[in-house]
Amino acid sequence: xxxxxxxxxxxxxxxxxxxxxxxxxxxxxxxxxxxxxxxxxxxxxxxxxxxxxxxxxxxxxxxxxxxxxxxxxxxxxxxxxxxxxxxxxxxxxxxxxxxxxxxxxxxxxxxxxxxxxxxxxxxxxxxxxxxxxxxxxxxxxxxxxxxxxxxxxxxxxxxxxxxxxxxxxxxxxxxxxxxxxxxxxxxxxxxxxxxxxxxxxxxxxxxxxxxxxxxxxxxxxxxxxxxxxxxxxxxxxxxxxxxxxxxxxxxxxxxxxxxxxxxxxxxxxxxxxxxxxxxxxxxxxxxxxxxxxxxxxxxxxxxxxxxxxxxxxxxxxxxxxxxxxxxxxxxxxxxxxxxxxxxxxxxxxxxxxxxxxxxxxxxxxxxxxxxxxxxxxxxxxxxxxxxxxxxxxxxxxxxxxxxxxxxxxxxxxxxxxxxxxxxxxxxxxxxxxxxxxxxxxxxxxxxxxxxxxxxxxxxxxxxxxxxxxxxxxxxxxx
Amino acid sequence: xxxxxxxxxxxxxxxxxxxxxxxxxxxxxxxxxxxxxxxxxxxxxxxxxxxxxxxxxxxxxxxxxxxxxxxxxxxxxxxxxxxxxxxxxxxxxxxxxxxxxxxxxxxxxxxxxxxxxxxxxxxxxxxxxxxxxxxxxxxxxxxxxxxxxxxxxxxxxxxxxxxxxxxxxxxxxxxxxxxxxxxxxxxxxxxxxxxxxxxxxxxxxxxxxxxxxxxxxxxxxxxxxxxxxxxxxxxxxxxxxxxxxxxxxxxxxxxxxxxxxxxxxxxxxxxxxxxxxxxxxxxxxxxxxxxxxxxxxxxxxxxxxxxxxxxxxxxxxxxxxxxxxxxxxxxxxxxxxxxxxxxxxxxxxxxxxxxxxxxxxxxxxxxxxxxxxxxxxxxxxxxxxxxxxxxxxxxxxxxxxxxxxxxxxxxxxxxxxxxxxxxxxxxxxxxxxxxx
Numbered sequence: 001x002x003x004x005x006x007x008x009x010x011x012x013x014x015x016x017x018x019x020x021x022x023x024x025x026x027x028x029x030x031x032x033x034x035x036x037x038x039x040x041x042x043x044x045x046x047x048x049x050x051x052x053x054x055x056x057x058x059x060x061x062x063x064x065x066x067x068x069x070x071x072x073x074x075x076x077x078x079x080x081x082x083x084x085x086x087x088x089x090x091x092x093x094x095x096x097x098x099x100x101x102x103x104x105x106x107x108x109x110x111x112x113x114x115x116x117x118x119x120x121x122x123x124x125x126x127x128x129x130x131x132x133x134x135x136x137x138x139x140x141x142x143x144x145x146x147x148x149x150x151x152x153x154x155x156x157x158x159x160x161x162x163x164x165x166x167x168x169x170x171x172x173x174x175x176x177x178x179x180x181x182x183x184x185x186x187x188x189x190x191x192x193x194x195x196x197x198x199x200x201x202x203x204x205x206x207x208x209x210x211x212x213x214x215x216x217x218x219x220x221x222x223x224x225x226x227x228x229x230x231x232x233x234x235x236x237x238x239x240x241x242x243x244x245x246x247x248x249x250x251x252x253x254x255x256x257x258x259x260x261x262x263x264x265x266x267x268x269x270x271x272x273x274x275x276x277x278x279x280x281x282x283x284x285x286x287x288x289x290x291x292x293x294x295x296x297x298x299x300x301x302x303x304x305x306x307x308x309x310x311x312x313x314x315x316x317x318x319x320x321x322x323x324x325x326x327x328x329x330x331x332x333x334x335x336x337x338x339x340x341x342x343x344x345x346x347x348x349x350x351x352x353x354x355x356x357x358x359x360x361x362x363x364x365x366x367x368x369x370x371x372x373x374x375x376x377x378x379x380x381x382x383x384x385x386x387x388x389x390x391x392x393x394x395x396x397x398x399x400x401x402x403x404x405x406x407x408x409x410x411x412x413x414x415x416x417x418x419x420x421x422x423x424x425x426x427x428x429x430x431x432x433x434x435x436x437x438x439x440x441x442x443x444x445x446x447x448x449x450x451x452x453x454x455x456x457x458x459x460x461x462x463x464x465x466x467x468x469x470x471x472x473x474x475x476x477x478x
Numbered sequence: 479x480x481x482x483x484x485x486x487x488x489x490x491x492x493x494x495x496x497x498x499x500x501x502x503x504x505x506x507x508x509x510x511x512x513x514x515x516x517x518x519x520x521x522x523x524x525x526x527x528x529x530x531x532x533x534x535x536x537x538x539x540x541x542x543x544x545x546x547x548x549x550x551x552x553x554x555x556x557x558x559x560x561x562x563x564x565x566x567x568x569x570x571x572x573x574x575x576x577x578x579x580x581x582x583x584x585x586x587x588x589x590x591x592x593x594x595x596x597x598x599x600x601x602x603x604x605x606x607x608x609x610x611x612x613x614x615x616x617x618x619x620x621x622x623x624x625x626x627x628x629x630x631x632x633x634x635x636x637x638x639x640x641x642x643x644x645x646x647x648x649x650x651x652x653x654x655x656x657x658x659x660x661x662x663x664x665x666x667x668x669x670x671x672x673x674x675x676x677x678x679x680x681x682x683x684x685x686x687x688x689x690x691x692x693x694x695x696x697x698x699x700x701x702x703x704x705x706x707x708x709x710x711x712x713x714x715x716x717x718x719x720x721x722x723x724x725x726x727x728x729x730x731x732x733x734x735x736x737x738x739x740x741x742x743x744x745x746x747x748x749x750x751x752x753x754x755x756x757x758x759x760x761x762x763x764x765x766x767x768x769x770x771x772x773x774x775x776x777x778x779x780x781x782x783x784x785x786x787x788x789x790x791x792x793x794x795x796x797x798x799x800x801x802x803x804x805x806x807x808x809x810x811x812x813x814x815x816x817x818x819x820x821x822x823x824x825x826x827x828x829x830x831x832x833x834x835x836x837x838x839x840x841x842x843x844x845x846x847x848x849x850x851x852x853x854x855x856x857x858x859x860x861x862x863x864x865x866x867x868x869x870x871x872x873x874x875x876x877x878x879x880x881x882x883x884x885x886x887x888x889x890x891x892x893x894x895x896x897x898x899x900x901x902x903x904x905x906x907x908x909x910x911x912x913x914x
Contacts, residue, residue: 375853377829390840392845393843394843395843396810397843398839398840399840400837400838400839400840403837405832405834405835406532406833407823407832407853408831410827410830413853413854414852414853415850415851416850418838418849
């Protein structure tokens, strides 16, 4: 491996800074008392408190999953602050009133929150730690009947919607981290697209984890009614810390008849330093339910950050002719570990799914694809195509694939392909003979490798994601 | 472990006392005693274990087996259908017992081909050096049970440069409710060559158990061909463990066929310990009724410049269930490994089920690895093409199903084995159009 490549890999985390904002936190640890306190602080209705407590009681009976192909020191769940909100100041009337320090933080990150937001045509629901600070473009969306707000606001303003759908896709008892999230989630985003409405803009949220040692437990719920369409963008950056931070989010999507939800993620949380110290633990449950006929859910993710990623955005294809898609690029470097993939559960007739996963491993990292394609006995005519390719950069990293295929219907067709490759000397030589240097050649090869996924990203993200991959791999190929 | 399974294990192991202490000397008895202890300590697998997720052995745990105290009566004529004409050497075991009358023991061109019980005495040093060496950590609970019952089996030693004529090991079951524990030890020294046919058949359709461990040690440049034909009764339970260790430039080619048994499981663990080793593993399962066949293969590329090719095909009809888990590990330093794996599955009925899990774990960067898995039914276009040539729908389907499997069978170099497999395929697929 050349030094050019090595330098490329060794780029320090660029978004590593801590903003000093007074935080309103609850004491460390987890108990029914802490949950009641969180619920009280957020002024929640009784049914939600009951939901949390039931989840907490179930969580106590569960043990942490050990099957993922990742290693980390045991997590002390009593050593985590479960709630942290910026100190409530006066109600904000406009962007100008937002804490200047906070705004500077976003400027450093390049979040187009203010005029930039208008120029980019993006409505940004900014989550700063756990509480939504400001929501732009709400009016424009409200005009067509779309609800796009923080989760706490949705609980206050649209309790009937939240209550109807919360926990229907990812039940509180689904898994260890989903139960934990259901018990202590602080905030997140809520989107409701009414019947027949096509969302006029990309909806976008920037998440940041800020207060040291505050695990962030977001909850996102997106509901698309009959014939509705929405594209949702989620982007993540976090400042650098040495203490591992736990992040256990839950995302639920519900698509009714003929609805289409596109969910895109660019994840670049702090991954720890070159020796694997620090970094975010990203243990996320994401699942979409194609409940109606002809509904479609599409997941696109670019995972470049976090010390450990454990994430399987899934689709339950219940409605006839419904479509599930999963496009993923997962890049790991240094000592990062990723165990990510998807589950496509075909229940209805003529359901279709596509999986395209591209893993890039560099340094001493370990990158696993784990996926399940399950065709139920009633899913006649179901179709799946999966492709998962890995690229290894350097000889100390690992790339694994664990695809599970479970077919119970003879009319189904399932295809799975996987390849592993490296950037060959001959490829670099060819580029060099055309006057293209190593670094640029590598960047072009990698861009070609991930192209199938990047073309699925909304424009704003595609640019950012391309830049991110370049940054992450700077100096690592040769 | 569930109490059912543990009670079952205890009762199975209690048959152990029926086996006399071995005369060969204390080391065999010691080995058996250790394995017995291990078998008691290990838990029997249940679907909660990741490696047994789809294979529920609870029907097995409900059965009581007898230890095979004597061979059932069998005449030579009833073995005629199973004969491998190309093999001058045949060891026949009836209900786990070696029957010289039904065997052919001839001069093996300088190689040793004899019952393991005999080799434990006559070649103790050689057996002791290799026995158990290919079963990682002593293997699963089933491998431990096999060792606890270690009694007889095949011993095959090909000295340096020797070319051994084909060897046929035939396990015949004649009695219901008997559990046998065959053991095979094959040692191929440097540059030797051998062909082994490992064959399981029954002359009845009752319930019985087979728990076999086979070990193959291939020295530098050795070439081993290994055909494994599992055609047990349709109510039998067959648990197989095969351990293979390849030294530098050794070659191993195998075909494992699963036609019989109510539940069959094969754990194939192959290690490429020396550089430049090559292996080709084919698998074929033809299942109907309520059969379940589970193949777990693990190819461990531990040295550089190795290559592996694997093709596993399953044809699943009625309410049968095929499981394939193909793990390929490319270790750090196993550079220039070239590995390709294919899992192809044909579902013939709505109740049939396939679970496939190809699994790649790669820790070296200069490698070429690919795997693919497909599950589906016959191509409508192919059926249409044959129908346009005047074949009936069912004949067209039968022919295509036959062809799906025949590709693997035709790779076998022994015509009598090919003919026998084709006959079974013809009967099971209903294909009558093939001119043989």
